[in-house]
Amino acid sequence: MNLFTHSKGHTANKAFLLRLLSGQRLPGALLFCGPEAVGKFTLAKEFGRIINCPEQQGYCGTCEICRLALDTHIIDQGDKIIQIGQIREIQQHVLTGPFTAGFYICIINEAHKMNEEAMNAFLKLLEEPPNHVLIILVTHKPNGLLPTILSRTLRVAFGELSSRDTREVLRNTAGFDQPTAERYLSLCPHSMACLPIFKSKQLSLLYQDGQFPFFQRFWENPRDIPFLTKLMDISQGQSLSPFLRLFLLFFSHRMHQGENSREAALCVQILVDYISVYDTINVNAMVFLQSLLLRLKEVKYANTG
Ligand SMILES: [Zn+2]
Numbered sequence: 439m440n441l442f443t444h445s446k447g448h449t450a451n452k453a454f455l456l457r458l459l460s461g462q463r464l465p466g467a468l469l470f471c472g473p474e475a476v477g478k479f480t481l482a483k484e485f486g487r488i489i490n491c492p493e494q495q496g497y498c499g500t501c502e503i504c505r506l507a508l509d510t511h512i513i514d515q516g517d518k519i520i521q522i523g524q525i526r527e528i529q530q531h532v533l534t535g536p537f538t539a540g541f542y543i544c545i546i547n548e549a550h551k552m553n554e555e556a557m558n559a560f561l562k563l564l565e566e567p568p569n570h571v572l573i574i575l576v577t578h579k580p581n582g583l584l585p586t587i588l589s590r591t592l593r594v595a596f597g598e599l600s601s602r603d604t605r606e607v608l609r610n611t612a613g614f615d616q617p618t619a620e621r622y623l624s625l626c627p628h629s630m631a632c633l634p635i636f637k638s639k640q641l642s643l644l645y646q647d648g649q650f651p652f653f654q655r656f657w658e659n660p661r662d663i664p665f666l667t668k669l670m671d672i673s674q675g676q677s678l679s680p681f682l683r684l685f686l687l688f689f690s691h692r693m694h695q696g697e698n699s700r701e702a703a704l705c706v707q708i709l710v711d712y713i714s715v716y717d718t719i720n721v722n723a724m725v726f727l728q729s730l731l732l733r734l735k736e737v738k739y740a741n742t743g
Pocket residue numbers: 491492493497498499500501502503504505
């Protein structure tokens with residue numbers, strides 16, 4: 439029986455969690471880690487509902503606990519750094535809750551975005567885990583967390599989605615029509631990480647008919663200064679993640695096409711490094727992009743001077 443009616447895939451993880459629950463062996467803290475945008479956070483929220491709803495099998499979605507998400511505290515703020523004040527707020531709740539018969543559930547999405555102060559405060563919470571509290575840390579960057587935090591959580595490792603599951607999420611949750619869903623799958627078959635590219639008009643111009651026209655033009659002439667301005671224009675103060683991902687895909691496509699593949703491979707490596715930095719620390723977008731473009735130009739002109 440599938441008690442997780444919303445989350446796609448991850449069958450083994452779901453079974454594991456339900457075994458913990460039915461055996462009353464829930465630890466104080468779980469770590470949901472694995473690739474970006476494969477449904478870790480959705481699954482965490484759904485698991486919270488299953489734990490607290492009085493419904494014996496799964497959750498009803500209509501009782502007060504389900505509707506108001508009672509005794510559930512969620513931190514989910516995308517790219518922003520998680521501050522100590524937000525952890526202190528959890529500490530307050532932990533002292534007073536839960537108000538219902540269940541658990542006080544706290545889910546921190548993108549947990550690696552805690553700054554050092556926040557992590558240290560959080561560690562205190564883990565060192566003296568109160569009863570009836572379940573913390574779920576969700577991250578695709580577990581190494582961005584303190585080792586002392588990692589050692590106090592039970593790790594649940596996630597894999598990618600099957601393309602069938604990705605298609606289902608695209609059609610049913612994201613509301614994509616068939617042709618758009620297929621176009622998406624040809625770019626990113628195993629996760630929802632490229633969703634912002636298809637949702638934003640600006641970003642969607644960067645990937646058309648299986649081509650990357652914008653990056654193509656840049657790579658033909660990387661010394662073209664307006665590129666950076668255009669790029670800042672496109673990102674418009676939003677997260678650079680989807681953009682960097684497309685840039686990476688552009689070079690991986692070149693690499694697989696075999697044209698100048700050594701050069702493309704170097705660029706792929708640079709992009710991978712930069713994405714990993716972007717994911718773990720707070721950066722100034724302009725400075726970050728300038729530095730990235732500089733590295734790419736070095737590759738392009740390495741032999742020609
Ligand atoms: Zn319910």
